[in-house]
Each structure stands twice: as structure tokens, then as C-alpha cells.
Amino acid sequence: MMASDDRSAVPVAAHTATGARRWWARAAFALAILAAVVPLVFAGLLSTVGLLLVGVGGVVVTVAALYWFLASRGVVRWVSLPIAVLTPIVVLILFIRADLLAVVVASVVLMFLSVLCARAALRGRPSDTAVREVPAPPVRHPVLIMNPHSGGGKVAKFDLQRKAEELGAEVVLLEGPGTFDVTDEARQAVQRGADLLGVAGGDGTQALVAAVAAENDLPFLVISAGTRNHFAMDLGLDRTDPSRCLDALRDGVEVTVDLGRINGRPFVNNASFGVYAEVVRSPAYRDDKAGTVLQMLPDLLAGRAGAPLVTQIGDITVRNPQAVLVSNNPYGTSDLAGLNRRDRLDRGVLGAVTVSVASARQAIGLLRRANVRGLTQHTTTEVIVDSDTPQTPVGVDGESLLLPTPVRCTIDAGALRVRVPRDRPGVRPAAPTVDWVRLRELAWHRQAG
Incomplete structure (x- = not known):
């Protein structure tokens, strides 16, 4: 009986989600219509047309001037720069002198809210962006390669070596005399019996060690100690405190992800x-x-x-x-x-x-x-x-x-098994493209019951 109740809850939840998205879509259209109506009501048709021409013209001139600034040299470049800077100011002054600034601001705010509602309606279900997790098997000999210079010294700043060693990991520091071959260091770690490889460093270093982990079917641990940490971000890891990535050693799960290859060389981003x-x-x-x-x-x-x-x-x-x-x-x-x-x-x-x-x-x-x-x-x-x-x-x-x-x-x-902490910030889905045709179908299309 309970199993039957659980199954019946699924379509109810799906129907509720679809209903919420429909109302977000309708709100988006309502706000967009208001954004167009406000100038017509408070400024009139001719003024609204003028607002549109001035606004669009200002954007076109600004973009063209910025392009000429980047693509030219000499006089053209240095004439283009003030044009790009002054054009938005001139447009703003024109709106103020015509007593239309409040109308423009109201219309822009309404359009911004319309786009927010549209994206809420078009955003996919959480399951569309959730990577499948599986329980992580225990590891006996994790080896973490750390670049103490990466990210402006995050290894020392967050005391990553000590914290990793306290969790039973062997730490290899890329410092001292000589040139380090990161791939060679990772392969030597495998020969010493490593059953997990990890990196505290930039995305380029992450990719090289990740390839060795993939070749040997070993789990890979990402520690967000680089400068931008794009790979860590898209794995849903904490980029503000790389020490939290070490939680994967004591309470972790595994996700399987792809690796890019360029002439055989791996890349993660x-x-x-x-x-x-x-x-x-x-x-x-x-x-x-x-x-x-x-x-x-x-x-x-x-x-x-x-x-x-x-x-x-x-x-x-x-x-x-x-x-x-x-x-x-x-x-x-x-x-x-x-x-x-x-x-x-x-x-x-x-x-x-x-x-x-x-x-x-x-x-x-x-x-x-x-x-x-x-x-x-x-x-x-x-x-x-x-x-x-x-x-x-x-x-x-x-x-x-x-x-x-x-x-x-x-x-x-x-190709790659990545071990991540069970408790992590997660991936914030990218904002969907605002497709008004799809939004219209979502707002008013009713499926047969």
C-alpha cells in the first residue's frame, strides 16, 4: 500500500513542477508586455519610438567604437575610445533632458524581471544537471600531488599538506631544485601502490594527473588550489576553501566524467x-x-x-x-x-x-x-x-x-572516476537561453489530461 502511494506521488510532483513553470512563463510575458506599455502610457507613441531609436543607436555606436578601438591603431583607436565612453553618457543625458529617465528605468527593470521569470520557467529539472553518484570504496594509499606556488600559495595558506597527511594521504610537493614532470610523478605514485591520485594545483596540472588516474582506473581527487579552478567549479566543489575538498577522503562519493583529448593530450576544461x-x-x-x-x-x-x-x-x-x-x-x-x-x-x-x-x-x-x-x-x-x-x-x-x-x-x-565530498556546494546550473517561442508553448499549451 505504501509503495503504491510513493508511485502516485511522482506524477503529482511532476504536475506541480510543470504548473509552476507555466506560471513563471506567464509572468515573463506579463512583465515583458508591461515593459512595452509603460513607455507608451507615460511617454506616448512618438516618444517611445524615439526612446527605442536612441537606446538601440547608443548600443550600436558603443559596440562599433569598442571594436574600432581594439581593431585599429593610431588616431582611429584613440578617437574610438572616447566615443565608446561618451555615447552611453550622451544617451543618459538625452533621457534626462526629455524627462524620460524614470520611464526608461522602469521599463528596463520590468524587462529584467521578465527575463528572470523566463529563465525560471525554462530551467530544467535538477535531475537534468545532477551527475550520478556511487558509493566511494575505501582507499589505503592515497597520493596527493601539491604545487605550493599554485593560486598564490594556497597550499600553505590553507595548510593542505598537514591536513592531507592527517587523513592518511602521502603528499608529494612540487618544489625544490630541478624540473618536475607531473605525469612522471603520478606514474611513480602508481608504482608505489597508490590507489587514489589527487592534485592541489591549476587545471593544466589537474588534467595531466587525471589522465594517469584514468589510464590506471584509479579514483581522482580535485583540490581547488589553483587560480580560477574551473574544473572544480563544474564538479560542484568549494573554491573558497580548498581544504574542504579533502573531505572526500573520509566521506566521499564517486562521479564518472569525461576527459577531452587534444592530439592525445588530456584537458579537463x-x-x-x-x-x-x-x-x-x-x-x-x-x-x-x-x-x-x-x-x-x-x-x-x-x-x-x-x-x-x-x-x-x-x-x-x-x-x-x-x-x-x-x-x-x-x-x-x-x-x-x-x-x-x-x-x-x-x-x-x-x-x-x-x-x-x-x-x-x-x-x-x-x-x-x-x-x-x-x-x-x-x-x-x-x-x-x-x-x-x-x-x-x-x-x-x-x-x-x-x-x-x-x-x-x-x-x-x-574516462575519469572523480572522488568528491558527499557534502559540497554543488553545481549551480547555467542560466538557460531565453527562447520566447518555447516560453509561449510552456505558458499556454495544455496537454490532454
Whole structure:
């Protein structure tokens, strides 16, 4: 009898969730309509049209000026910068002088609330982003490799070595004379009988040790002691206190995730080609990041520097993109270029984003997400990036490399067993793209009972 009650609760819960999403969708439409009505009521039709023209024109001029600032040198660059800065100020002054600032602010706030409601309606169920957990078997000889210089010295700041050793782990510190081969250190640990490998360091170091763990079917422990810790974030780990990652040694669960491969080399986050890879490859970048970017971007955007790329994404060919990003599982698509966060790391596919902005018009087109040539987003199991040079610059998990051309990216599905704490912050789902057609169907479509 109780089992029957439990089964009947499932469709009731699903119906309640669908009903809540329907009302979020209806609220989104109501707020969007209000955002359009407020200017009409308080400013009139002509003033509303003027508001729209001034607002859209200001955005277009600002984006175009920013593009010219990045893509030009000399007089054009330094004339474009004040235009980009002053245009929003001029638009604001025009709204104030027309006594329409309050109307604009009210309309913008209503539209912002509409988007929030739309995303609440379109957000998937928690089960859509939850990676399957399994009980973690006990370990006898965990080995943790720690880079004391990573993340500005987080290993010492959070006393990670002592805390790990108190939990029974062997700690290998990457310091002292000589050059350390992280992969070799991990393989030596396996030979010493390690039954778990872990890393306190950046994402590039994480990937190298993760590959050794995957090769030997050993669980892998991520300690968020790097600078940005993107892999840790997408695993739902605590990035503010890396010592909490060590809780996985005493109360952990296992999740199975994918590994990206680029010419056979592992990556946990992404591999980038084009503008970013060329800039970070420059010897001057480390000492003067902003100056190097401004110096190199005009030639890179115009195609006068760097080899032209041809990107094969499954059956799709993209020629001469300025930037290509291939990720271990796709990023969210709620922002301009899809570089958000990854809800899942176990879908068995690569995410591929290409960007082409060879003119101010294309840069403006990216805002509308209507420029197919300017921005493409795909999921696939293989990406091949070719050029007419024997080697291609690539940024792999933040590290600058030169790899033999053509460069082949693949996905190693389910390759890595990751041990994570049972109690952890969890993955915050990426905000969904606001699709008004889908939202309309959700708001008013009624399924037959």
C-alpha cells in the first residue's frame, strides 16, 4: 500500500513542477508586455519610438567604437575610445533632458524581471544537471600531488599538506631544485601502490594527473588550489576553501566524467585557438598583458597575423574564424559566446564555439546572435583544426602550447572516476537561453489530461 502511494506521488510532483513553470512563463510575458506599455502610457507613441531609436543607436555606436578601438591603431583607436565612453553618457543625458529617465528605468527593470521569470520557467529539472553518484570504496594509499606556488600559495595558506597527511594521504610537493614532470610523478605514485591520485594545483596540472588516474582506473581527487579552478567549479566543489575538498577522503562519493583529448593530450576544461592562443604565446604577454593584447589584436582580427584556421566540427566546416574554443562538454548558452559554465561533465560530447568578427558590423551582429557566420555553437565528438603551418598555437587549460597541425580534439567519454565530498556546494546550473517561442508553448499549451 505504501509503495503504491510513493508511485502516485511522482506524477503529482511532476504536475506541480510543470504548473509552476507555466506560471513563471506567464509572468515573463506579463512583465515583458508591461515593459512595452509603460513607455507608451507615460511617454506616448512618438516618444517611445524615439526612446527605442536612441537606446538601440547608443548600443550600436558603443559596440562599433569598442571594436574600432581594439581593431585599429593610431588616431582611429584613440578617437574610438572616447566615443565608446561618451555615447552611453550622451544617451543618459538625452533621457534626462526629455524627462524620460524614470520611464526608461522602469521599463528596463520590468524587462529584467521578465527575463528572470523566463529563465525560471525554462530551467530544467535538477535531475537534468545532477551527475550520478556511487558509493566511494575505501582507499589505503592515497597520493596527493601539491604545487605550493599554485593560486598564490594556497597550499600553505590553507595548510593542505598537514591536513592531507592527517587523513592518511602521502603528499608529494612540487618544489625544490630541478624540473618536475607531473605525469612522471603520478606514474611513480602508481608504482608505489597508490590507489587514489589527487592534485592541489591549476587545471593544466589537474588534467595531466587525471589522465594517469584514468589510464590506471584509479579514483581522482580535485583540490581547488589553483587560480580560477574551473574544473572544480563544474564538479560542484568549494573554491573558497580548498581544504574542504579533502573531505572526500573520509566521506566521499564517486562521479564518472569525461576527459577531452587534444592530439592525445588530456584537458579537463577547454582548448582555444586563434586570437587568445596567439596572444598568450607572445613572450611580452606575461609582463604586459593589456599592452600585448592592444598591440597584437589589430593584426589578428584583420587576418594579418597568425595562420588562417579551417575548423571541421563534425560535418560542418568553418573557415577563417578569429577564435575557436573546444570544451570538454558544452558550456551554457545564456551569454554572448556560450562561455558560461558546464552543467554536466558526462554527456560524452565536446562543445565547439567559433567566433568571426572581422568588421564592426559582425561585432554588432553578435549582439543579436543573428550573425551565423560570426558565431557558431555546436556539440560533437570530434573537432579538427587545420592551418597552413606545421604547428598551431593552442591554449590548453590556460597553458600555451604549440601542437602539430592538424590538431584533433576528441572526447574520452566516462574516462575519469572523480572522488568528491558527499557534502559540497554543488553545481549551480547555467542560466538557460531565453527562447520566447518555447516560453509561449510552456505558458499556454495544455496537454490532454
